[in-house]
Amino acid sequence: MAAERLVVVGGDAAGMSAASQARRLKGPGELEIVAFERGHFSSYSACGIPYWVGGQVEERDELIARTPAEHRERDIDLRMRTEVTEIDVAGGRVRSRDLESGHEDWTGYDKLVIATGARPVRPPLPGIDAPGVYGVQTLDDGQALLDGLASARGRRAVVVGAGYIGVEMAEALLNRGFEVTVVNRGEQPMATLDPDMGALVGSALDGLGITTVNGTAVTAVLTGPDGRVRAVAAGEREFPADVVVLGLGVEPETGLARAAGLPLGVYGGLLTDLSLRVRGHDGIWAGGDCVEVLDLVSGRERHVPLGTHANKHGQIIGANAGGGYGTFPGVVGTAVSKVCDLEIARTGLREKDAAAVGLRYVTVTVESTSRAGYYPGAAVMTVKMLAERRSGRLLGTQIVGREGAAKRVDIAAVALTAGMTVEAMTALDLGYAPPFSPVWDPVLIAARKAVAAVRAAG
Amino acid sequence: MAAERLVVVGGDAAGMSAASQARRLKGPGELEIVAFERGHFSSYSACGIPYWVGGQVEERDELIARTPAEHRERDIDLRMRTEVTEIDVAGGRVRSRDLESGHEDWTGYDKLVIATGARPVRPPLPGIDAPGVYGVQTLDDGQALLDGLASARGRRAVVVGAGYIGVEMAEALLNRGFEVTVVNRGEQPMATLDPDMGALVGSALDGLGITTVNGTAVTAVLTGPDGRVRAVAAGEREFPADVVVLGLGVEPETGLARAAGLPLGVYGGLLTDLSLRVRGHDGIWAGGDCVEVLDLVSGRERHVPLGTHANKHGQIIGANAGGGYGTFPGVVGTAVSKVCDLEIARTGLREKDAAAVGLRYVTVTVESTSRAGYYPGAAVMTVKMLAERRSGRLLGTQIVGREGAAKRVDIAAVALTAGMTVEAMTALDLGYAPPFSPVWDPVLIAARKAVAAVRAAG
Numbered sequence: 001m002a003a004e005r006l007v008v009v010g011g012d013a014a015g016m017s018a019a020s021q022a023r024r025l026k027g028p029g030e031l032e033i034v035a036f037e038r039g040h041f042s043s044y045s046a047c048g049i050p051y052w053v054g055g056q057v058e059e060r061d062e063l064i065a066r067t068p069a070e071h072r073e074r075d076i077d078l079r080m081r082t083e084v085t086e087i088d089v090a091g092g093r094v095r096s097r098d099l100e101s102g103h104e105d106w107t108g109y110d111k112l113v114i115a116t117g118a119r120p121v122r123p124p125l126p127g128i129d130a131p132g133v134y135g136v137q138t139l140d141d142g143q144a145l146l147d148g149l150a151s152a153r154g155r156r157a158v159v160v161g162a163g164y165i166g167v168e169m170a171e172a173l174l175n176r177g178f179e180v181t182v183v184n185r186g187e188q189p190m191a192t193l194d195p196d197m198g199a200l201v202g203s204a205l206d207g208l209g210i211t212t213v214n215g216t217a218v219t220a221v222l223t224g225p226d227g228r229v230r231a232v233a234a235g236e237r238e239f240p241a242d243v244v245v246l247g248l249g250v251e252p253e254t255g256l257a258r259a260a261g262l263p264l265g266v267y268g269g270l271l272t273d274l275s276l277r278v279r280g281h282d283g284i285w286a287g288g289d290c291v292e293v294l295d296l297v298s299g300r301e302r303h304v305p306l307g308t309h310a311n312k313h314g315q316i317i318g319a320n321a322g323g324g325y326g327t328f329p330g331v332v333g334t335a336v337s338k339v340c341d342l343e344i345a346r347t348g349l350r351e352k353d354a355a356a357v358g359l360r361y362v363t364v365t366v367e368s369t370s371r372a373g374y375y376p377g378a379a380v381m382t383v384k385m386l387a388e389r390r391s392g393r394l395l396g397t398q399i400v401g402r403e404g405a406a407k408r409v410d411i412a413a414v415a416l417t418a419g420m421t422v423e424a425m426t427a428l429d430l431g432y433a434p435p436f437s438p439v440w441d442p443v444l445i446a447a448r449k450a451v452a453a454v455r456a457a458g
Numbered sequence: 459m460a461a462e463r464l465v466v467v468g469g470d471a472a473g474m475s476a477a478s479q480a481r482r483l484k485g486p487g488e489l490e491i492v493a494f495e496r497g498h499f500s501s502y503s504a505c506g507i508p509y510w511v512g513g514q515v516e517e518r519d520e521l522i523a524r525t526p527a528e529h530r531e532r533d534i535d536l537r538m539r540t541e542v543t544e545i546d547v548a549g550g551r552v553r554s555r556d557l558e559s560g561h562e563d564w565t566g567y568d569k570l571v572i573a574t575g576a577r578p579v580r581p582p583l584p585g586i587d588a589p590g591v592y593g594v595q596t597l598d599d600g601q602a603l604l605d606g607l608a609s610a611r612g613r614r615a616v617v618v619g620a621g622y623i624g625v626e627m628a629e630a631l632l633n634r635g636f637e638v639t640v641v642n643r644g645e646q647p648m649a650t651l652d653p654d655m656g657a658l659v660g661s662a663l664d665g666l667g668i669t670t671v672n673g674t675a676v677t678a679v680l681t682g683p684d685g686r687v688r689a690v691a692a693g694e695r696e697f698p699a700d701v702v703v704l705g706l707g708v709e710p711e712t713g714l715a716r717a718a719g720l721p722l723g724v725y726g727g728l729l730t731d732l733s734l735r736v737r738g739h740d741g742i743w744a745g746g747d748c749v750e751v752l753d754l755v756s757g758r759e760r761h762v763p764l765g766t767h768a769n770k771h772g773q774i775i776g777a778n779a780g781g782g783y784g785t786f787p788g789v790v791g792t793a794v795s796k797v798c799d800l801e802i803a804r805t806g807l808r809e810k811d812a813a814a815v816g817l818r819y820v821t822v823t824v825e826s827t828s829r830a831g832y833y834p835g836a837a838v839m840t841v842k843m844l845a846e847r848r849s850g851r852l853l854g855t856q857i858v859g860r861e862g863a864a865k866r867v868d869i870a871a872v873a874l875t876a877g878m879t880v881e882a883m884t885a886l887d888l889g890y891a892p893p894f895s896p897v898w899d900p901v902l903i904a905a906r907k908a909v910a911a912v913r914a915a916g
Contacts, residue, residue, distance in 0.1 A: 045830065047890075047891060056834050063832060311898060335889065335891075337891050338893050347889075375509060408868075410868065420875075430868045433864070439505075439765050
């Protein structure tokens, strides 16, 4: 019997995890694996790019988990710089183009994995493609930005967008000695938080010497006589800039899937079932930043581009494509980030998410500390908690603070997954010792206050 | 109608939290509250004593959450240096003795809270009461030890016991410039961990310059001609000592309760129901270090003396005694501690706990890092996980590492509370960003490996 062929489109986290897991389950005599990647790198940590740009990570190669050669040693036929240009679902084949030679080819598949990732949002503004304007999605982007920083005429940087990529890049540029202005369309930074929590991030950014301009949409990138960026126009103002970094988030890269007639959701991501099989398409799986995932709290699909999900997806797809079994139940929407020593975390629903799906809720916000108040290094931490009215079910948690704030959100992430009420949370047996927590962990304090709010709301 | 009287025996965390919570619910016209404390201090953090002794906390008073005067301002009649010497359950009264004047008195109660705490284990060894031998249970103990360190003839300290108090005191003495030897009866330090994880702590103690002598029981404290301690005898050896610190743990202080005929468990702690009412005794509640608590994983009662439980107990007892309602469902056995930069955490059952209640289990141990491997400061972290055979239910987790290790155990603590399987845990949506976690959190890696172990065990 001839080996089946598994074709993987996209050679980063989801795609190559899937290929590797399938290979663990089936040897090359049973399953041929061909993977296509249009870029120069495979299996790298895009999440690490801000720290490479900022200098905490010295070498680009540290971000590469597994090189193309390492994949090939595992009998995965990984074809770099080769772009898939068409998926022929009826014919069970993909068309690819070698980006060096221009050579085109069709490759048949028995099983297909779509892991085409996401692309940075790049609004069609005048000047957006000018030299000196950088995205930070790929290692190639990161290298271009580093080169740009080295050759910049001055030290003024404008970051467009104040989401997690924006604030991480603000830190990176600050580390590189730039004067940083973040121009943000929203009323507060970090739209992934409620505005009141975003405001805390805004104050902290001020304290770090990062200028944040809120409620201001960029209208154009202005260039000088040499064609290079010289400023960003936003509202009625101009912000001088020697470099501009776009941190406007990403959207699913699903042009191929759309052209192939595969089902997409409202955010443009591929829709799958719990086994990550593309809905209605046996033998085709999709994962990573190109899919929408089920939000377990709201019951809706969302687009949550995160390396940790992409890696899980890859494992599960590889298990299923390799004849095993795995499912991805969904997410609760956990995200953590930092800017300098400020830690920012969220999980579950924001107020507007809860309202959008018809949930009535109470909110509480508490200020506590990361350690016992008397222990050196105890730092203020603000915890906001949303709970459903009547049932008291936890709906979401947001934390802004210093050391120890970010990963504390995992407590709430697990509680959300388990469908706990805030009442049940007040009894959680969390780790306590003075160097690690006040005797009432800040999350417990928030839960207690939330219980009272649920009762008061009736 | 005359006010009811609530009498509280013991003026530390559980007792005074209960008094305060009851006072919030009922004013002095409805409820008179009398609390007795035999010591000099109320509502203090005993858990903070090692850090005060070690110098991280400068002033004793920083450890005091609320002074007697502050309690009295809230209409709580707190009588310091007054020891309850008898509980007359049939008569509904307690006998007390003023430790300054020797005056004795009977006080009737309508409702009673027993919060007598725990006392350090002090084996009846020759010399154990000699000058230079210190316990570290109360603020008075801590002050005596600090005075002893200041006046010690030399800089050699022996800590008896390598549990969490022992290792925390080893750090404190190291900070004070002492040469520290820990003499430990067990084969490894930290008997609250499995031996293989305890061994990691042992290696780390070595690395910190703390000498650990395992498998060796202390047989006597040896004194010099002046009657002061000069060495500790253990096994065939003598360990020279200018100060000796006892860190052998604590046992419930339930002499009064025993004399009153109240029900005690196998560890000598008071037995209560879920509302913390002493079993079979309406109107009498008990909480804090003097009670046994239900271990939700094993289904057995355990003695878990921790400030965080004592505070929760106090809140719940105060609610019930004040006419409200609260329950304490039990614990999962979470504990965290540190020695210098080593973090130690556990939750759930050790191997021997699981075996003792008839559970069959698999174990896995993984080594990972606290942050993405390429991010500065990424430190090795070892995670051990126990899961039940067949069902795959999580039974316990132990973590030893550096920064970020201790509070990670909260993920497992919540999962245990929710009765999650290790399979369900592999899908947990935990916070991920390179400064905070590898793309697979160490707990997720352990869960994945545990799933495989459960399948392999059949």
